[in-house]
Amino acid sequence: MARKTHDVLSVDWVRLELLRTAYSTRGGLFARMDPRMVIAWYLVMAIAPWFTHNLTVLIGFFALGVVSVILARVGPLVLGLFVIGLGADVIALFVAAFLFGGDLTTLIALAELNLKLGAVSMASMAAFVSLDPEKLSDALLALRAPSCSPSGSATGTGCCRSWWTSTSPCSRDSGCATPPPERRGLLGWRVVWQWCVMAVTAFYPIMLNTAKNVRTTVEALETRGFTYGAKNAAGRTLRLAYLRVSGLDVAVLAATALTVIGAYWLGAQFPLHR
């Protein structure tokens, strides 16, 4: 069993994917929009599916969700997790229903809930993959959210980074401290068990190291006028000065609104209920 360097499905890959997702380095339609408009768009997409039981409308929303995910260039990690999650959900519900005497028609019965969940999840992915923490906090600030939310976002960014850098004790452990089990056991349970033990023992050093690093981050935020800026109206105005609603924003919102209305109209013409 020769080892090789994996470019996907490795720890480094997950790390890169998280960075790409968090800072929307892939670009995409919504990343070019004004963050306030992205939030407005998201609210439309997240609320609209809940007012109907009509499968035709929901299929329309699901399709709209797929289109937005493509336009937002959502990465493989998040998308993969979503597909696995939705798939597992459908299968689990179907198995449960089958055991209690259901048949294939149960699947159609389950379609309504899963289509709704899927449409809303895809809208969330498209929106939040396109908003990096800065844009999100600026949008919240512009929409007069309580001042703790943008501050949480900035502190969170710093904390996450230092948390990530301090996960390396795990690598010491996987590297040398604990020997691998002699036999893998049934389905490799010994290996799994060892991973669990390692995750628990690594918690203490990781938290201590993170706490130590975050102390500097918090001090640095303080010395750079962070709390001062949160209370200061001038800072807020300056910071938000770059926010502009452009033609693109209006067009995207209008297109979305039209599609939503269109989906409802189509649903009224060809209603499909279970």
Added chain:
Amino acid sequence: MQTVPPPTVAPPTVAPAAASPAAPAPSDPVIVVEDLSFRYPGTDRDTLRNVDLTIQRGDFVAVVGGNGSAKTTLCKTFNGLVPHYWNGDFAGSVHVNGIDTWDSSVAELSSRVGYVYQDFQNQLVRPTVRDEVAFGPLNFGHADHRERTDEALEQLGISHLRDSFVWQLSGGQAHLVALAAVLAMRPEVIVVDEPVAELDPARAREIYLRLRALNQEHGITVIAIEHHAEFIAEFARSVVLMADGAPVWHLGVQEAMDRHGDLEAHGIPAPDAVSLTAAVGEESVALDVPSAVTALRPHVRERAAGPEPTAGSWPTADSRPTGAELGDPVATLRGIHHGYRTVAGDLAPVLVDLELDLRAGERIALVGTNGAGKTTLMKLLTGLIVPRQGTVTVDGIDTRSRSAARLSDHVAYLYQHPQQMFLKDTVRADVALFPTGRRVPDAEARVDEVITRVGLDQLAARDGRTLSGGQQRRATIAIGLAMRPTLLLLDEPTSSLDVRSRHDVTGMLDSLAETVRCAVVATHDMELVASWASRVIVLDQGRVLADLTPRELFSRPELTARARLVPPQAARIAHQLGLDPLPLTAAELRTWLPPGSAPERPTPAPPLPRSTISEVH
């Protein structure tokens, strides 16, 4: 808020330390500290004790002192972090530009006093460089934040980094960005906490050159906390020596270096230029290489018979075995290519077509700038990663055929940051983790022996994180030794240590030979290379630029310049004096000087009064 009680401990009064023989002529103080004492909550003694200090506008001050002498705490009083962020018992006063810090706030003071942390990576809070630098001005509501950002980036010559993400920056670049973020607030004072700790010396020097420019061209007062006397002598205008929570003295840099005995007594050994010129009896010691060369030239004597009389004194630096003497290969690397994926998705090459043999009995130093591929090479040797192309063989085992956990029976890797090695809550448990995990029969005895060997018997029950820098490093070496590896890899074992702790660690390294067949140290510390290594591998952009002995390396300035290495100061002096064979350390260089003027240790300059010292002790 806390009350302001008088200090409960009344230490002997320090001589009005700020006595200003050093201060620039017109008295225009920017920071005035009067009778300041501070005690952190939950501790039973004052951290700062009756500090009196005046810093003149436009000065370049080095704050020096051993670990735990409250240098950082003192500097945190300048921007109000003490007492507004760190509550505690605060007595006395600090005035910055005439403002009493007690009545001010961190935010207000921070726009006057900028602070760059030692762990500056944690100071960066925004995703891109531009956002990071504009962050302060935006918070303070300065309408000209764009101009300030551009100006700060321009002043430090990093405008091209404007749109980079902060996690893509190298260490030196990240430090400059942290400095730019502070500069954008147009402060009058900048405090820099140990820039050399996390940077390689060539880059640290760059930081100092920029700081000097800011100081000279823009009149910004610079306060640097620093262990490395070489930088102090070259860049500072005045020096504050801290000991035990109070300044011992504050003198002009020349006078401070003339008192190198005091500095040495507080764990700051004199730079080679100072100790060598003092050894030949110069009244006023040399502060940098060119003046040391001028001072030493008349004293250098011709040595009759080559290196024989001294060969015994530096056995490692040039005794490279050849031919039949070569030991068995412990590790071999054949045709190695390796690279990482970047955020953008492309492959960034780190190591290119590497061919190396590491042999038994060798002490190998791996040198090169940050990003040259040193850490990647070490990780390949441990099997934590495997190469994209080529074969790594350690102890006869292809690393592809074993998991890293299995390979750790043969290779031990000690991380640069000791806290990454501490998994348990006592040093002893950390050292025992490997042998007991592997059910080594005599695990207990082995752990006891190793702990005694590194001199941590007294501290074995403490948590590794609570130890001082040097003790932490020794604890990690103990962890490595308890693994009884064939190949021991150490990443930057001497970084961010004060000199006394460095001696401990280099001493430990010397004794490794008894248990380890081959040791590899990745380091920026050229003094360590000169005094410890028998072979130096110079990496540059993923290739082996040179593979030679330390003496060969430091005799070739074109090579060290290309690899951005700074040879030990003694070697630079010797090179300019044209000595051959090149002495690498001050001790070796002293054999070229008249015996009468070459005492074993540099003596404190006798003619100078030492009254201030005796008053403290």
